Amino acid sequence: MIIDVTPERYSECLEVLRSGFATEVADFGITRDNTPSNPAFWSDDAAAAVVAKGFQLFAVEDEGRIVGCAFVGPSKSRPSVWSLRHLAVDPAIRHAGHGAALVAEGARRARAAGAEALAIGIVAENTRLSDWYRRLGFESIDKTRYPGLVFTVERMRLPFEAI
Structure with a gap:
């Protein structure tokens, strides 16, 4: 069941984020020093900070x-x-x-708000994840190596006319 996450349950999401991103951290040399913004290293108030920027947490x-x-x-x-x-x-x-x-829920919410597409950014070296997003209909836009990061970022997009 998909739910909206309320502030009293942010800590549960943080546990999932930390454990979920821990596998990527281990596989791709990501550390607190070279990528402190990775959710594997988030502090307890990080979920609230993302929500405060206008994002919905579900x-x-x-x-x-x-x-x-x-x-x-x-x-x-x-x-858009x-x-x-x-x-x-x-x-x-x-x-x-x-x-x-x-x-699917993220796409549904974006479409309901009038968006034309859903975008993501992932670790490009994680080809298994990239392939998974492609199977869901995402297209690769580009791959960029940003200064200070130990990985390449692949930007992908799910155009809603394709689904």
């Missing part, structure tokens, strides 16, 4: 427990494109459709 709840979560909201530079950010699923129960449900 989650997959299973038997009363949050098992996956994501943020969605309008892009500052292009209001919404951003899906920090999607994570508890690693113990991945591959059960929870991630796809979060993407």
